[in-house]
Amino acid sequence: MELTTAKTSVNNTGKEKDKVHVFAPATAANLVCGYDILGLALDEPGDEVVMVRAGEPGVRLVKITGDDGRLPLDPTKNTVSACVQLLLTHIGREDVGVEISLHKQMPIGSGLGSSAASTVAGLYAINQLLGSPLSKQELLPFALKGEELACGHGHADNVAPSLFGGITLIKSYEPLEVINLPVPKDLYCSVVFPHVDVPTRAARQMIRSKVELKEAVVQWGNIAGLISGLFMNDYGLIGRSMKDVLIEPTRAILIPEFYEMREVALAAGALGFGISGSGPSVFAFSTSKATAATITAQLSEHLKFKNIDSNGYTSAVNMQGPKEF
Structure with missing residues (x-):
């Protein structure tokens, strides 16, 4: 999956921040018959990321809770920090330094999009910290890179609903096209x-x-x-x-x-x-x-x-x- 968010499209729409605390939802993918193309976001569970601006450039993963020691603290191997670094490099903001704490509020290996929720929380956090230079649509390719790192395949049926909310349809990957579907109010x-x-x-x-x-x-x-x-x-x-x-x-x-x-x-x-x-x-x-x-x-x-x-x-x-x- 090629990253198509061009540096020239970056446009800060808000004030940059020193600290953000973000929740991203778990997801139920496939919805039985829609293998790799359908998914929905849940109110609970989910993962949380606390991101603090640091004085020195670079992305550091300082704490992970709720994972029983199963996830790597190496920032190049954890989907959260790796995708944050990828985004900063891509938009030309390698001058930025951040420290990340990841709080797992959901079980790993559950089929509820654990890696997707963590990655989306991290990407949404860095975007908020920088004043929202990218839209959610522009964040999606970075989230797919996280899924590729986590399980070897950059599929969007977890990251898309976690990022956009609601029920999503992955219409195609080349080009990447995600459609939000209606959600009946009593579902x-x-x-x-x-x-x-x-x-x-x-x-x-x-x-x-x-x-x-x-x-x-x-x-x-x-x-x-x-x-x-x-x-x-x-x-x-x-x-x-x-x-x-x-x-x-x-x-x-x-x-x-x-x-x-x-x-x-x-x-x-x-x-x-x-x-x-x-x-x-x-x-x-x-x-x-x-x-x-x-x-x-x-x-x-x-x-x-x-x-x-x-x-x-x-x-x-x-x-x-x-x-x-």
């Missing part, structure tokens, strides 16, 4: 992260490289149906379209109790149910916050009964993306 999410390990790279490697045309036709119909349901505020169509015949049958093998959890969610009033990103997190849509909370609680209780610990979240669709405190 709520139940998200549960079972404490099992499903590495993103391993989950991607399991996916078939070739599919039958008849399966592809079913998948295209479901994607079109889901997007149509969002435009039409047709919750029934949204639910009927949340089916995946290509990816889910393979990835579900890695998630204990997946099909049992789907039965629990649908019985509790879910519109549809599926894997968030590469898993192991699962999510469900429903039409009220109360129903969503019930689904989250029942899924967590089911896993507890099976001796599987989990984190549960209930959220509306986050329409803002990153925010400064």
Whole structure:
């Protein structure tokens, strides 16, 4: 992915700051049938970045919390600091020095866009610190570089919704085109992260490289149906379209109790149910916050009964993306 933000397009629209504190949301990617092209932002969880201007040029990562020591403090190897440095170099502001503290408020390897939220928080923070010289659209290529560093593939289905908020469609990568889709006002999410390990790279490697045309036709119909349901505020169509015949049958093998959890969610009033990103997190849509909370609680209780610990979240669709405190 080539960085296309030209130095000549940089245009400060606000006053530069000495310190910023930013939150960026977790995401649920794919939305069952939209592998690598659909994603949504969640109100919770998410990651936070505190960025302070330093006297000496350069990007320093001074603290990481909430990661159990799993993430590198080396600024060239951590997605947050590496992307901040990339942005500063690209816009000709290598004179700037910053110290970054990353606070992980969400589990790593959960299928909830952990690396994307951290990267977006860092990029949004440096942009705010410099007086917002770049638009969100211009920040997106830098966020994709972060995903490339984190998992070897610069896909946008996590970083785009985390950056723009709402539900996003990745229409194409060459050229990069992201579309914000309508979000029905009563759409709520139940998200549960079972404490099992499903590495993103391993989950991607399991996916078939070739599919039958008849399966592809079913998948295209479901994607079109889901997007149509969002435009039409047709919750029934949204639910009927949340089916995946290509990816889910393979990835579900890695998630204990997946099909049992789907039965629990649908019985509790879910519109549809599926894997968030590469898993192991699962999510469900429903039409009220109360129903969503019930689904989250029942899924967590089911896993507890099976001796599987989990984190549960209930959220509306986050329409803002990153925010400064």
